[in-house]
Amino acid sequence: MDLYQHFRKEEYPFIDQVLSWRDHVTNRYESKVIDFLHPREQRIFDTIIGNDEDLQLKFFGGWEQAERKRAVLAPFYDEVNTDSFEVVLLQATFPQKFVSIEHPDVLGSFLSAGIKRKKIGDIVIYEDTIQILVAEDITTYLIANVTSIKKAGVLFERVPLTKRLPSQDKWQERTTTCASLRLDVLIKEIYQMSRQQALNLIKKGYVKVNFQTIDQQAFLLEDEDLISIRGKGRTRIKEIQGRTKKDKIRITFEKLL
Template sequence: MNIYQHFRLEERDYIDQVLHWKNYVETHYTPKLTDFLDPREQHILKMLIGENGDVGYSLFGGAHEVERKRAYIFPDYLTVNDDDFQISLFKIDYPAKFVTIEHRQVLGTLMSLGLKRGKFGDILLKDGNIQFFAAKEISDYIKNNVESIGRAGVKLVETDISNAFAASESWEDQEMTVSSLRLDTVISGIYHVSRQKSQLFIQQGLVKVNWTLIENPSFLCEDGDMFSVRGYGRAKLNAIEGKTKKEKWRVIVGKQK
């Protein structure tokens, strides 16, 4: 059976990586800890490793409600606990009365350190307080190299992961019809913009599907795809229910409130 047929072409490199991790654990009888994975990467890993083999997996991102998680792949005779995931939690001390720090500014500062996105987990904001998860192996490097975010001077304070804010997201489902499952058409329908404007968003690099930048307007969307349009929020294609009598696609979309 060709395992690639169940996934998109652009996911092949990641599929090969997961299969390599699995083979490593099988042949060396030793566990493998990954970087933080987005939900699509987690889904692929679950499908490839399965539930009933000699290799198991567990996912954890510092708290159980978060989106980005590290995977711990292990021989099935081992037991796993949260400490195995090697995750640090930082809170950001800054003069909140005088300045506002946004999610994108935190992520931009962390990425400017020259580290991969996979070294950082979720960024949590609550009532002006900010926390983020990071791989423990880079915690000292982060503390020594982050002194400001935006225009604000900051101090990073490492704290126990049990102090993490609860992640809270609210979604609203709606049924809609689209003339095709092309990305530009779906984006147009979800965000109530013209087809020309959705194409412009895509061409300008403002659109991600499953956390990956997509610049092809004719990219075909599938059940379960997650969309992000910069400045417009996130949405998910929860279900493709078939065609109407007028040959349009009936879909159910969840939009983040």
């Protein structure tokens, strides 16, 4: 059976990468640490490795409900623990009285410093404190080069994982039915707008699925896909439950409040 037929064409390069990682671990009998993956990539990775009894695949993102996670692919006999993921929790504070800092501000500062997105995990902001999980190998560079966010001076420092703040993300679960799993149809149902409005957002490049801009209204969504629309927030497809008696597709989704 052709492995690729179960996935989207644009996901083929990632599938090739997963197969390469699998060969590396199988042939060299050594663990492989993978940079941060978004939920769809995690799902693909887990699907491909499947029930291979010679390998073990573990994910870790710092927080229980972390979105982005690092992976370790290892021989079945290796011990995999938190240290295996080679991550560091960084923390900084900012003058909350004078400046408001949100997730995009933090991420933007990191990317502007030349840090690749795949080296950065989830970001948690609580009151005047920022925490972010990062790959260990960029920690020294990050601390030296990210010294301001939104014109506020910051100093990142390492803190133990036991000191991580509770995630402030709140997701509300809902269920709806739709005629198809097309992107324009689901946006219409989830965000309660007309299909033309949904189409306009897609054409303007305001819609991303799994962090990639999608300009095709007929793009089909699947379990674990994350939809983000500029100015309207984020939604993830939790489960596609099948068809109703009226031949509608029932889905469960979660919307970030």
